[in-house]
Every structure is written in structure tokens, then in C-alpha cells.
Amino acid sequence: MFKKILVANRGEIAIRIMRACRELGVLSVAVYSDADKNALFAKYADEAVYIGPSPSSESYLNMDKIVKAALQTGAEAIHPGYGFLAENPAFAKLCEENGIVFIGPSSSSIDAMGSKITARQMMRDAGVPIVPGTEKGISDPEEIADIAERIGYPVIIKPAAGGGGIGMKIVDRPEDLAPAVASAQSIAASAFGDGTVYLEKYLTEPRHIEFQIMADNRGRTVYVSERECSIQRRHQKLIEEAPSPIMTPELRKRMGEIAVRAAKAIRYRSAGTVEFMYSHGDFYFLEMNTRLQVEHPITEMITGIDLAKEQISVAAGEDLSFSQNEIEIRGWAIECRINAEDPMNDFAPSPGRLKRYRSPGGPGIRVDSGVYTGYVIPPYYDSLISKLVAHGRDRNEAIARMERALYEYIIVGVTTNIPFHKAVLRNERFRRGDINTHFIREENILDDVKRIVAEEKEKRESLASALGADTRKIAAVSAAVGAYLSLYRSDEDEGEAKS
Numbered sequence: 001m002f003k004k005i006l007v008a009n010r011g012e013i014a015i016r017i018m019r020a021c022r023e024l025g026v027l028s029v030a031v032y033s034d035a036d037k038n039a040l041f042a043k044y045a046d047e048a049v050y051i052g053p054s055p056s057s058e059s060y061l062n063m064d065k066i067v068k069a070a071l072q073t074g075a076e077a078i079h080p081g082y083g084f085l086a087e088n089p090a091f092a093k094l095c096e097e098n099g100i101v102f103i104g105p106s107s108s109s110i111d112a113m114g115s116k117i118t119a120r121q122m123m124r125d126a127g128v129p130i131v132p133g134t135e136k137g138i139s140d141p142e143e144i145a146d147i148a149e150r151i152g153y154p155v156i157i158k159p160a161a162g163g164g165g166i167g168m169k170i171v172d173r174p175e176d177l178a179p180a181v182a183s184a185q186s187i188a189a190s191a192f193g194d195g196t197v198y199l200e201k202y203l204t205e206p207r208h209i210e211f212q213i214m215a216d217n218r219g220r221t222v223y224v225s226e227r228e229c230s231i232q233r234r235h236q237k238l239i240e241e242a243p244s245p246i247m248t249p250e251l252r253k254r255m256g257e258i259a260v261r262a263a264k265a266i267r268y269r270s271a272g273t274v275e276f277m278y279s280h281g282d283f284y285f286l287e288m289n290t291r292l293q294v295e296h297p298i299t300e301m302i303t304g305i306d307l308a309k310e311q312i313s314v315a316a317g318e319d320l321s322f323s324q325n326e327i328e329i330r331g332w333a334i335e336c337r338i339n340a341e342d343p344m345n346d347f348a349p350s351p352g353r354l355k356r357y358r359s360p361g362g363p364g365i366r367v368d369s370g371v372y373t374g375y376v377i378p379p380y381y382d383s384l385i386s387k388l389v390a391h392g393r394d395r396n397e398a399i400a401r402m403e404r405a406l407y408e409y410i411i412v413g414v415t416t417n418i419p420f421h422k423a424v425l426r427n428e429r430f431r432r433g434d435i436n437t438h439f440i441r442e443e444n445i446l447d448d449v450k451r452i453v454a455e456e457k458e459k460r461e462s463l464a465s466a467l468g469a470d471t472r473k474i475a476a477v478s479a480a481v482g483a484y485l486s487l488y489r490s491d492e493d494e495g496e497a498k499s
């Protein structure tokens, strides 16, 4: 096992990885920017190295500074977390060249999944189902029209590089094809420096189901159940759950074994995720994420496997600590991403100081976070406040616990998306497990969010008037009647009862 690991990330995921280090008896090194001088993760680490100004391009994305910090502190390995340098093959290579273990797959595995066209080709050759379409870049207008005709409209044009839905174009009719291709090419060229695009059959209502996989250095590769991630907005996942409501043991085995085949085809090592689109009993490879994902905790909750520790021990050359048939699924887990953003204002970021903060607890609740009362959420990075995870014996119990936890959550000082989560959790279709990637729009969830925000404002104001707008009195009563405290999250409330 390593003696010391550098964590090349920030916020909750840096803490998640350092927690794994602590349990393994491994020392941790944090790297931090100007904006993160007071961040929890920099205090949690055994050592912290300052790496530069707040913009991530000058700190968390600066490969040389991070490698230098590792060499300086004697860290033998670097964990990249998610985002930043996690899926950058050049960074994995730079670590390799400096004799530092990159905790993740090889740079060639990362590279293989970087181009969507290459990934499709490799998956097709490995016998992994892919959506009907082209396995090479397209540019000849007549050829494109022929292919679209053959696979049938609607079709979708996607950039070979990049991801996150940028530059994708859905085409319903032949006459819209040529302009859509031209537009997708130009967007891809400016966004990713590569204008290559390809064509797929467009699936109208897919579910997003992804399989967690783990592989060690000896090629032992297992699937660790699946996650359903269909509740997302503009390609930003907001709620994930495990297992998937549509899963059966037979389908899990079939999809899981295909996920393992996908991983083996690129000689994968470490933790990874194979994403599928699922539609009416059929499923297709979408992409592979060569990192530990944001939503990994729900898999940990239902399997009892510590994916972060497993990832570190595999990187240290150890074998996987479990085999495929030892994995058992216990209960159900749901994750809500609690973000400092305003769901009433197009989910605009709402950075600022957490004047009051109290996270929920009790049976079946896990909160992964890097914040504390008084902490200032910086404007430079993502707006994640915490990952709220609820586990129960079944889906209904997990939902009930999540609703109870959302009710307990106290966050004053920034606007959060908690009302959004409340709206989804009480939705009938969600409760039936009848979801797809268009759920938020189809169910007009934002209208329900408006109602919830208005209701809470009314309750808050009636409480304030009953107590004579005396903030000290309100604080005292609120503390006694813990429930009401959760209603107290208006911006005007200074919170602290000055005594």
C-alpha cells in the first residue's frame, strides 16, 4: 500500500478520497487554490500545498504544478477525483513519466474512450450493442442523406470529441439534415477543436442506466450493479438511484456482462462506468466514464463496497477484494445533488456565505460535503454543496427518508435547489419509477418548484408575523421547534441572534 497520496481535486470528492486514505492508513496531501484557502478539504488533509490563483486553469488544471507538489511532498500516487484532470490522458501519462501512480486507468484506456467514434468502433468490435449509425466521421452530404434514410428519422448528429450534449443536433426531416450537419461541425470545431461529427438513430425517450465496473491489474473485471440517472437537466444529473427501477436479475446479468466486455476491450483497470441508453427493452452503449463518478455513493450504499478504497488498493497493485458472485444488493439508495443554484432562475449559480448550515442525519442518511457554517462557496467552481444520499430497505423507504432529510436540511445564505428535489420526490410518476431523460420537462417540474417555494415563503412569513419579526425570539422558538427552523432560510434573515 502507498504511504502517501496527493488528491488533485477539491470540495466533497477530495474529502471522500482522503477519508478512504485515512481508513487505509495512508497519508493525504491536498492541493488548493486562493479561493480554497479556507476550504474543509485543505484542513482535512495531512498536508496542504498551495498551487495558485482561483481560476482552475491556473490551479486544479495545472498539471506541472500538481506533479511538482507530489514530488515535493513525496506522494507516491495521485488521485484525480472527478472533473478537472480525471479524464485527461496527458495527465495520466505525465504521472507515469514521473514515476507517480495515477489512481485510475492507463492513459491509453482514457484515450480510447475520448473519441466517441473510436469508442463506438471498439465497442462494436467487442460485441457491445451500439445505437445504429455511422462508425466514422461524416462529411459528404449525399452519403449522410443515404445513411439517415437507411436508419430512419429522427436521427441525431453528434461531435466525435467532447461530450455533455454540446453540438448535438436532432434531425426529424431530410430537408433539415444538411444545415444541421454544417452547424454541428462548426460548433464542434470551435468547442473541441475537432469538427468531426457522426450520425446515430435518435432514441426518443431513453432511460440513462449506467453500470459501475471495477478491474484490477490482473484483468479481473466485475460489474458492481447499476445506477439509474435519468433525472437530469441539460445533461446535468440531479437525482440518481440504485438499483434501476426497471432492472431484473436477468437483465442486470446481461447488461453487466456486456459492461465487463466493454471494459475488457480497452484493458480497463480501476473504477469505471459504462453508460447505456435503455429504451423499450433494448439497450445501447452510450459512453464510458474512466473515473470515479459523482454518484458512486449510491452503489456503495446498496453493495457495502467502498469504491474509493478499492480503487486505491487496486492502484497499489492489490487484487480486487471481492468477486462477482460475492456482490449482493441490499435495499435501495437515492442521491440528490444539493447545489447552490436557483431553480426559479434557470438554475443560475448562487455562490456566497453559508450563514446557517445544518445537514440532516438519522437512519439511512449519508451526506458527502465539503462545506461548514460560515464557509463561503466560491464562484469559480461547480456549485455542489453536498451529495445527500438516502438508503432504505426498498425504494419507498429510501424516498421517505430522502423527503425527511430534505425537510431537515437547513441552508441559509445561498439559494439552493432543495425545492426542486422536493418537487421530484413527491411526483407520482417518479414514485412509480416511470422516468426517462425528459422527465423534468414532461412533468413540468419547474411549476411544482414554484408552488413549493411560494408555500414555504408563506409559512415563513406567517411564523415571522406570529413572533413579531423579532429575530432573537424566532431563533429561540425555532431552536425549540426544530421543524420550523428549516423554514427559516430567507436571505433577509441574518440568522445569528446577537446577544
Ligand code: MV4
Binding pocket: 131, 156, 163, 164, 165, 200, 201, 202, 203, 204, 206, 208, 230, 232, 235, 277, 286, 287, 437
Ligand atoms: C442520444 C439520445 C438519443 N438518441 N443519442 C446526451 C449526452 C450525450 N452524451 C448523449 N446524449 C444523448 N444521446 C441517441 N442516439 C439522447 C441523449 C440524451 C441523454 C442521454 C443520457 C442522459 C441524458 C440525456 C438527455 C438528453 C439527451
